[in-house]
Amino acid sequence: MSEKIKIIILGASGYTGAELLRLLLPHPYVEIVGLSAERNAGHRVAEVFPHLGIYDLPALVHIDELDFSKADLVFCALPHGTTQAVIAGLPKHLRVVDLSADFRLRDPQLYAQWYGHEHQALALQREAVYGLTELHRAEIKSARLVANPGCYPTASSLPLIPLLKQKLIETDGIIIDAKSGVSGAGRAVKQNYLYSEVTGGMSAYGVANHRHTPEIEQILADASGRPLRVTFTPHLIPMARGMMATVYTRLRPGKTVAEARAALRAAYDAEPFVHILPEGHLPATHHVAASNHVHISLVPGAVEGQVILLSVIDNLVKGASGQAIQNMNLMYGFDETLALTQAAVFP
Amino acid sequence: MSEKIKIIILGASGYTGAELLRLLLPHPYVEIVGLSAERNAGHRVAEVFPHLGIYDLPALVHIDELDFSKADLVFCALPHGTTQAVIAGLPKHLRVVDLSADFRLRDPQLYAQWYGHEHQALALQREAVYGLTELHRAEIKSARLVANPGCYPTASSLPLIPLLKQKLIETDGIIIDAKSGVSGAGRAVKQNYLYSEVTGGMSAYGVANHRHTPEIEQILADASGRPLRVTFTPHLIPMARGMMATVYTRLRPGKTVAEARAALRAAYDAEPFVHILPEGHLPATHHVAASNHVHISLVPGAVEGQVILLSVIDNLVKGASGQAIQNMNLMYGFDETLALTQAAVFP
Amino acid sequence: MSEKIKIIILGASGYTGAELLRLLLPHPYVEIVGLSAERNAGHRVAEVFPHLGIYDLPALVHIDELDFSKADLVFCALPHGTTQAVIAGLPKHLRVVDLSADFRLRDPQLYAQWYGHEHQALALQREAVYGLTELHRAEIKSARLVANPGCYPTASSLPLIPLLKQKLIETDGIIIDAKSGVSGAGRAVKQNYLYSEVTGGMSAYGVANHRHTPEIEQILADASGRPLRVTFTPHLIPMARGMMATVYTRLRPGKTVAEARAALRAAYDAEPFVHILPEGHLPATHHVAASNHVHISLVPGAVEGQVILLSVIDNLVKGASGQAIQNMNLMYGFDETLALTQAAVFP
């Protein structure tokens, strides 16, 4: 471990880019050698992120000004759609963790249906390993290209996977009522995300047509061994960070709440970042803020056979940059928790 | 209409008390003649609510210092549990709009089960009219005692009632995922509701055991003509005001989304405060803030037969004090919308 | 008063436009006959402001599609700089309340210095009456063109004017440390005003060079009878509405705190919207939110001879649209408080 791996971040002037920097700066085995930002090319990091101004970091440049020859790994934090062409054009010696949605869906038809255009890098898509760390640890270790999961899929599927794998709950009728902080929308400058439009109120959006739906269904289909459909309703909450998924499920005949709880505990007992809360405790996004942790509760519904799962993450950490680093750690044989062990920031 | 009705507010130093005052002050046919506040007795309104300090209002006194003999109507904004004894002790010439939960549940056993003690004023409970204005307009007009609905029951049931009445949706399996601003918890001084504990994060609470559940079930049972159970999950959102109910339902066999939408429109077309949003529009709590309006959307789910209803109110207005005044207007033959026509405050 | 005055709002899709609509809708003597919004022309009000969607309002059109011939008064809520040409081109029978900064500074050189270009409508500028209602009531009544004051100048100068007029405080060394909610920046879509950039933190901006400085100095020079310079430091606070000015002054030799307090009380005792708080009470922006009221406190400093003035307004109401309507009421001989008597919304 005498030598540090050399990292390039594409799209470093967005929130996931900033979060990668914040988390990677204290990482002992990483050196950041290049940062791209199309609109902010030519600026220093201090100008787009004053909180990072005190660190010695490369200036932001256009992607074609970067010297990839000396880099080992690229974190790609570019917008959906433009990413696939960029990654297809990168030198093949590079390993890549892609935070966009471009390589998450295995089915090209599904991709075309939800994203409105044919996928431009199908070979890469086939090569890509889906980076939900707790589910695909082995494949991630040897992956060249990791498709880092979306925030909603991460929060929603972690509590469901063990129950589906163990065939404890029905595969139909799963309802995911999800709530996200505003940073999930990125740093895009849109009227909807202005402070005065958001503060003091909440709204639903993308009801029944949010693009994270097929990604969630893909994960859950893998876990249950059969295709399934979920109901997924995202809401925008007046907070910068944080995400909660409230998931409504029904036990299969003969299965019990105790079995469901035991399956959850068994699945995550040894996991460093996924925590099943004690009975009677309900999760709050505060308690995972700025951390890579996931808190999950299971509550029996008032209606017979119903099980309610509640799950919280920080959408920028476990929902994006933290999980990306967790995957990088795996890819290079580092301790998986390196640079990710900070406690949540509360209050 | 030459004479104004004389109003007393019990529990005037809480948020629903303040909201009653804010809304009643410009009401042309109302005179506020008494205000009680146990802990704040002896203080002027300006001391507990500086924003009301410029108005000429009675001082806050102990309830037994009030002269009820000259009053016409009492708004009771006291805590649950203590209310029933207080109202039982009031002179019988008074009409009462009670904002607590004490008279909402018709079934005394259900009351005892959820509130942990026998009801202390069963005769009054039988007399009480449930004050969901749009549903019980006729009975409210002649009521002496109105049990003003809870905020969650108001937001949750308004979109469901027409669909249940028309037997368009299944009565089982209804899931209400509700989100509330913090003022719904009142002005109680508890650690959970401190600014630093709430801001920047959200949480679930009362999952599968919130006391508004039987109230919702009672309304919906009335609408559907048969008992039913619902799943009700409240969440605390970092905003002072506002409430959203996201309601998951399934169409009955043979019924269509178009029929459901038509039923909603038909039910509320003539209502001054309930508005069915145009197709494609989703509600936001901002758009009803500080107003008595309700915005409702119906969205077909991605899963066959599913219908998602979204409903927003201001929990302190249509969810409490506004609906109380709407009921008072009915009780005295005033225009139902008097003092309640203000547009929402946005941003 | 049998006939309503006919109103056109230019720039109706911004926050001050929305606030004009919210406040004017219940006004008994006003009819809104035209609304312009350049980028949103062709849309209904419901599309840009869903909270106003239930009202019967004209659609948004380009300014040159408006029929000014039947209008009586124009509220101009356009951006600074573009306003002067627009107003210069309006038919002369129209009365105008301009909410921009274009006609506030009397000195054309000062205008050119602070705004970076020569004023394009000097004749209009000479005609314009500065609309700080409490200071210029008589001139406003007969004005054709009212230059509605900025939010910072309104909040900052109201507590200072009586003390300067009475020569109780020094004219040099006045320091105004001001704090504003984010809606003061309008609905402009800029990265700085994104929710995630603003929430949970605060910042200073425009230190020693904010364009409201010469406007404040002009008001105070009028009050004191001699030119003066002030120190003005604005800060951006994570709240949608509200503005506070904390003003540091020194008593002139021989003058006392009691005299200063008496002067404040005397000046505003009969004013419907300006309230001097009782000794020991400090203002909070909450207590004037969504209202046209101003709360002012005077506190003797710990240092001999120092007097600290604190003043709060809602920047969108008394700081913009509310004062504009107050001026309109004066211009047409209506009760000055018409449509402006609502209590603040708290919490």
Next chain:
Amino acid sequence: MSEKIKIIILGASGYTGAELLRLLLPHPYVEIVGLSAERNAGHRVAEVFPHLGIYDLPALVHIDELDFSKADLVFCALPHGTTQAVIAGLPKHLRVVDLSADFRLRDPQLYAQWYGHEHQALALQREAVYGLTELHRAEIKSARLVANPGCYPTASSLPLIPLLKQKLIETDGIIIDAKSGVSGAGRAVKQNYLYSEVTGGMSAYGVANHRHTPEIEQILADASGRPLRVTFTPHLIPMARGMMATVYTRLRPGKTVAEARAALRAAYDAEPFVHILPEGHLPATHHVAASNHVHISLVPGAVEGQVILLSVIDNLVKGASGQAIQNMNLMYGFDETLALTQAAVFP
């Protein structure tokens, strides 16, 4: 360094206690051996701070249940007033970093005047070293008892000290207009600090009589070599963390802005946590959130000779627990920045 120092935290269930834990957990040379919390004695840390529930920490106990004999250092995060008796009663082998105000004022008369009672541990007060790290590094290293500075004094005095030491600014007439997030008030359960009372608005408090005033004056008197008085006005801002001091000063005759800027840079150039921002950049509390950093700007005022200093800290880190750990690091000869190098959390 083979052995870790053993730490006890008194008052661990408040916000500064939680922040000590968050920051100390990854510290390589520290072991937490005891935690007290009077009201929460008997509870696990997970119950009062769920975000710390995944760590292996001692349970919360009454202070008299703690075994001090094996501890090396005590962080005392108890309320003002009660602290002095507690510390006086601790075994003398312990080193103490006290986060209360009890040992900050050297002058017992001043203490009695501002705190309303005679000091109960004058010998200890004489022994205490004031823990503004950048100012008293040498004394802190060998101190047994460190009086950790208040948040306001830290934010306010850091920009002033170099200018006063170099006699560049006048000692009279300094005005500090300060703004604090709500966590500065601690976790005390008071109506003023309820979410619904704070969100969406701001207020001033303690104008001309806040207890941090004499502490600031003591620091500045030390720096300038003569007694002085300041004007200090704190404001409560709707954010959980963060503090800004906007400081108004006047240059002494013949002194220049350039000299002032040079003095600031010279004083803090080698400091790991104090950063003078480049000309034209203004500080924002976001950029130091959850970090031990201080950002300072100097801006020439519009008025001749005036210099405006702006300074931001996180009140819970550099304003409390972070500086306490910085002092602990010094006291034990650790690298002063150990466990304190995290970047700010943004957004």
